[in-house]
Amino acid sequence: MIILGIETSCDETGVAICSDFKILSSYTKTQSIHQKYGGVVPEIASREHEKYLPNITNKVLNDANVRFKDIEAIAVTNGPGLMGSLLSGISFAKGLAQALDIPIIPINHLEAHLNSVFIDHSELEAPFINLLVSGGHTQLWLVKSMFNYELLGETLDDACGEAFDKGAKKMNLNYPGGPEIENLAKNGNKDLINFPRPMINDNSFNFSFSGLKTSLINCVNEDNYNFQDIAASYQEAIVDTLINKFIKAMDKFSVDSGIICGGVAANTRLRKKLSELDKKIIYPSMKYCTDNADMIAFLAEHKINNKKINFDNDFSAYSRGMIT
Ligand code: KG4
Ligand code: ZN
Numbered sequence: 001m002i003i004l005g006i007e008t009s010c011d012e013t014g015v016a017i018c019s020d021f022k023i024l025s026s027y028t029k030t031q032s033i034h035q036k037y038g039g040v041v042p043e044i045a046s047r048e049h050e051k052y053l054p055n056i057t058n059k060v061l062n063d064a065n066v067r068f069k070d071i072e073a074i075a076v077t078n079g080p081g082l083m084g085s086l087l088s089g090i091s092f093a094k095g096l097a098q099a100l101d102i103p104i105i106p107i108n109h110l111e112a113h114l115n116s117v118f119i120d121h122s123e124l125e126a127p128f129i130n131l132l133v134s135g136g137h138t139q140l141w142l143v144k145s146m147f148n149y150e151l152l153g154e155t156l157d158d159a160c161g162e163a164f165d166k167g168a169k170k171m172n173l174n175y176p177g178g179p180e181i182e183n184l185a186k187n188g189n190k191d192l193i194n195f196p197r198p199m200i201n202d203n204s205f206n207f208s209f210s211g212l213k214t215s216l217i218n219c220v221n222e223d224n225y226n227f228q229d230i231a232a233s234y235q236e237a238i239v240d241t242l243i244n245k246f247i248k249a250m251d252k253f254s255v256d257s258g259i260i261c262g263g264v265a266a267n268t269r270l271r272k273k274l275s276e277l278d279k280k281i282i283y284p285s286m287k288y289c290t291d292n293a294d295m296i297a298f299l300a301e302h303k304i305n306n307k308k309i310n311f312d313n314d315f316s317a318y319s320r321g322m323i324t
Helices: 032-037 042-064 083-100 109-115 160-170 177-185 210-222 227-252 268-275 294-305
Strands: 002-007 012-019 022-030 073-079 104-108 128-133 138-145 148-154 257-261 280-282
Touching: 002 022, 002 042, 002 083, 002 294, 012 042, 012 294, 022 042, 022 294, 032 042, 042 083, 073 083, 073 109, 073 294, 083 104, 104 109, 104 294, 109 128, 109 138, 109 294, 128 227, 138 227, 148 227, 160 177, 160 210, 160 227, 177 227, 177 268, 210 227, 227 257, 227 268, 257 268
Parallel strands: 002 073, 073 104, 128 257, 257 280
Antiparallel strands: 002 012, 012 022, 128 138, 138 148
């Protein structure tokens, strides 16, 4: 089956073609325009999606040597995400589906992330603990099998990517803040400032990063430390907090394998610390960690294959919401 996937939940415009569970071609445009504002501007993000979707779709079709009339279904992210961005992708997908007279499959962005590891690791078998760490989410999931997931915990306030982004902004660094802080931290002392490791002693699998961000702001305002040391110590606190809950979840549910996805999974300090533990940790390849349409088309094909789909083009976007 040939499926065209569309992802526009935030500031990445992604289009991909999946056929027989293989990605034939894909393209993701990261909207760099937001950098000068220090964060994603929702109104601009929607316009950018609308502007680029037609050309990206043509490119992806050409690259795969697939014609419009070969497409058998369209998969599109319908939530959670920024409302305007989602609607740009959905409107484009609906128009195309109607013109081609083919079905359209709404896909939950989080469910797509959870399954993205299977795109290039088809040999893997659940159960896993999946730590989903992006600019908008920090969640711990028990993945029992494809289509069978349990949310164990999530952030009660800021996402960990947001903690990186907001911390970076306070230190006058560019957006996105994660790579900037990571870079600055290389020359800093991670043990100099004892930032809090929020909620690591409670029994839940929830997280909280807004207090940590406030500690950083206080530290910057005090003017006693250089930014390299602040960055290194701050990164260490975020990484320790994530690892603490991730490993606790693996132990509690006696699950051998852990998966990390989302943009923060790129963090080399996180990877280094995890590699020092006696645990099997798997990372989807980087292009599948960050937002992409490959995972949208891929999950849609699995849903069709497993008859988990009611074809009904009458759906809309939702900004918040769980996997149903
Ligand atoms: O998954 P993603 O590309 O987009 C969504 O938010 O959905 O994640 C972006 C987040 C940003 O907060 C960014 O600062 C963070 O991932 N990030 C990193 C690194 N690279 C990206 N955080 C820490 N270290 C990195 N190397
Ligand atoms: Zn995402």
